[in-house]
Amino acid sequence: xxxxxxxxxxxxxxxxDPVTATLLxxxxxxDSTRAEVLANLRSVYxxxxxxxxxxxxxxxxxxxxxxxxxxxxxxxxxxxxxxxPASEVVVVDVIRGGIxxxxxxxxxxxxxxxxxxxxxxxxxxxxVTGPDGSITxxxxxxxxxxxxxxxxxxxxxxxxxxxxxxxxTALDHYLExxxxxxxxxxxxxxxxxxxxxxxxxxxxxxxxxxxxxDRGLSPDVVLATPPGTRWSEERGLDADGYIVPGAxxxxxxxxxxxx
Numbered sequence: 001x002x003x004x005x006x007x008x009x010x011x012x013x014x015x016x017d018p019v020t021a022t023l024l025x026x027x028x029x030x031d032s033t034r035a036e037v038l039a040n041l042r043s044v045y046x047x048x049x050x051x052x053x054x055x056x057x058x059x060x061x062x063x064x065x066x067x068x069x070x071x072x073x074x075x076x077x078x079x080x081x082x083x084x085p086a087s088e089v090v091v092v093d094v095i096r097g098g099i100x101x102x103x104x105x106x107x108x109x110x111x112x113x114x115x116x117x118x119x120x121x122x123x124x125x126x127x128v129t130g131p132d133g134s135i136t137x138x139x140x141x142x143x144x145x146x147x148x149x150x151x152x153x154x155x156x157x158x159x160x161x162x163x164x165x166x167x168x169t170a171l172d173h174y175l176e177x178x179x180x181x182x183x184x185x186x187x188x189x190x191x192x193x194x195x196x197x198x199x200x201x202x203x204x205x206x207x208x209x210x211x212x213x214d215r216g217l218s219p220d221v222v223l224a225t226p227p228g229t230r231w232s233e234e235r236g237l238d239a240d241g242y243i244v245p246g247a248x249x250x251x252x253x254x255x256x257x258x259x
Contacts, residue, residue: 007228028247097251101157150179161191164198192236
């Protein structure tokens with residue numbers, strides 16, 4: 001996978017290839033159907049999950065006999081590095097936007113690891129407001145978490161990495177109640193500089209893999225520099241918390257729900 005050069009640090013991987021760029025361009029196009037958005041999102045997340053697995057999961061050397069071993073004894077054996085089958089992974093589905101991406105990651109990781117080493121958790125978040133309507137916290141009632149994450153590798157798909165508040169809330173919950181994971185990979189189709197700053201400051205030592213970095217509201221002089229060069233001046237969020245150029249209400253499109 002081609003990676004974009006940037007100044008956000010070693011814990012950030014930004015894809016730089018025409019296939020992913022095309023899929024994301026179509027995903028955000030107003031003339032894309034819901035079926036096309038779903039298909040493109042699945043394709044993007046297959047790549048994001050594979051990149052995170054290569055980067056974060058341990059490896060072991062193995063010898064695997066092929067079907068040619070019967071015809072060529074001793075030489076019909078493949079030798080090389082594989083994902084360590086002892087690795088244990090937890091995929092976090094943050095409902096609603098994370099439903100499809102988390103399922104893609106869960107299925108992909110289940111194909112390379114023993115089935116009982118891959119778990120899918122479900123976080124149901126809703127805002128808690130005070131008498132004046134201000135947001136005072138997050139209610140996680142109804143979430144289904146399958147056990148501790150101590151020593152496991154956490155994969156957190158969040159298709160639109162806008163403010164980072166959802167990911168931070170999820171990670172706070174895990175660290176406070178379920179232990180410290182061996183690694184945390186946050187996978188976004190599109191994210192902003194503001195998102196990166198927020199999640200990279202989290203004590204969970206987050207690594208971010210993203211298909212695209214959007215900073216469309218930055219001054220022209222900043223846009224003329226490589227991403228991350230003038231990070232403090234970069235902007236990708238509008239006043240309503242949407243990514244610019246972004247893809248619009250992807251969660252609403254995926255669920256055909258506009259309220």
